[in-house]
Amino acid sequence: ADAAAIAEARAHQDRLTKPRGALGALEDVAVRLAGASAVSPPPLPVPPALAIFAADHGVHARGVSPWPQEVTLQMVGNFLAGGAVANAFAAQVGASVTVVDVGVAADLDPAPGLRISKVAYGTADMSRGPAMTVEQATAALEVGITVARDLVGEGARCLVTGDMGIANTTASAALICAFTGHDAAAATGRGTGADDETLERKIGVVREALRANGLVGAEGGPSRAPALETLAAVGGLEHAAIAGFILGGAACGVPVILDGVIAGSAALAAAALAPAAIDHCVAGHRSAEPGHAVVLDHLGLRPMVELELRLGEGTGGLLAHPLVCAAVRAMHEVATFDSAGVTDKEA
């Protein structure tokens, strides 16, 4: 982050016709984006573009989700038909929607709005060994980087992460344990609606996956495995692609609004690969998944929205976009005490 732009942004906030600090966390996000973009005020993050990375998970066979695997494919169809919540929220905030098949366990027909960049027909079962080879994880990362670069090339000035993949909160939980050292019980949640029995099984499967891949850190700390190997071992193809999407967005210099726990666990991988990329990230919301709070705390990110969403698809990230926009817009449009002739109590 650019220290001079941060200092200038903070000073500018204090000249605006409002009590100092009165915009709370919105002032902080605008200042952070000034640092990331190295200019104050930072550019307005419009238009936004949502990319929904879809993939399947071998670990689904272990009974970690109440939903059948084919729902991944069915929901891709729903996104392309404009019928999902992500479509409604994208329309609300003026975001384009791109669906990326990075690993759905079925062949998809070409369609407008769909990018077929399939690396594999889903991952292998991580509870028995690596979910992906390092080559597959790298290929999925590259898919994300390319999508980010292409969307920015087409005019997007803000990227929003989205995901679809039945069982992907199980992979997220394992990534969170490996990267932060938290126990599976603290990082694993009910996802899209696991009952008590399924949740218990899911926690056990996460523990198995960590052991099977040698990702249990010494004395309960994080694993010392290289980030890319960790991502390959217990991540999903969409997690790897989202990590790449974050890296690509950061490289292009645009803000990346993270959705929920899937994006958060992918951001842990991105942070391990290139810590400065997180300067470009805004936590769109904090989901109901317990592991998401662990992620946000680990990355030091304050969520914009806290409404107990647990849907994914990018919905929480989309909801945050108008808030991020408002934070930046205030820096562009609000008068200063001097220019407006308003008495400043601090002056």
Add this chain to the structure above:
Amino acid sequence: ADAAAIAEARAHQDRLTKPRGALGALEDVAVRLAGASAVSPPPLPVPPALAIFAADHGVHARGVSPWPQEVTLQMVGNFLAGGAVANAFAAQVGASVTVVDVGVAADLDPAPGLRISKVAYGTADMSRGPAMTVEQATAALEVGITVARDLVGEGARCLVTGDMGIANTTASAALICAFTGHDAAAATGRGTGADDETLERKIGVVREALRANGLVGAEGGPSRAPALETLAAVGGLEHAAIAGFILGGAACGVPVILDGVIAGSAALAAAALAPAAIDHCVAGHRSAEPGHAVVLDHLGLRPMVELELRLGEGTGGLLAHPLVCAAVRAMHEVATFDSAGVTDKEA
């Protein structure tokens, strides 16, 4: 609220292509608005209209704010020139901005976007007796009702409350104490930036105002004075107008998004006068003022945004508008499991 519309809205939420409850608090707000409008899905709350009610406060003379009283007038000028944060946020969400002089302690020149409906040149000092006569409070209520009716008549389908009045958090604190029975220390905050000494003085002044107006309830409970007398005794002209704005919006059947502690304390008066009006209210945010949490708890309202804003003007209400819109939009636009051919785990 209409029980049939609420039941239909809840059932409709459960048919949409998302796990049940996955939109968290957004599902609840959409269901509440269905009940308020007696139709499911409820109408999209667009376009929104912001009304900023501006007034001055006799209690300012007691040194409860670090800002000089003329800042109320200066900020009205800033709103009319488009230079305030409220203007930037209104532009962000497509809201019109109407400034209402309901009690500024100076004469204002006519200007586009300004309604001059002055009831008095500010209130009297509530620490020595009633801030307003009951007639003045009634007149200010009627101003708010009229503004609501006019804005809806001009096409608004969602109202957002705004306020400007140096020292108005002191009046809010007294209203909160009188209506909820909380102690002044729990209901009084730093407003736009009171230091420790000013905060202590402010708490003492709130206590004096409650005693001077006979509003100290038995055994620490709420005052038993009639709502209109309480509002007149320790409210501000903008508080009374906002209470009327809430009643007017509810009577017109449109959602009213409440901003922060000023709107919240006005909503306590509106709730005391007509409890059903609160069915139409959405808490836009929870501000950093401690009294605001007391209000939201008392009214049973869940805030949409929690970002430690403490600005007023309607800024927190405006930020919530896209979230409320997204909640309603999901009910209109999202496909059902049946229509989209997505497998429902509950079916």
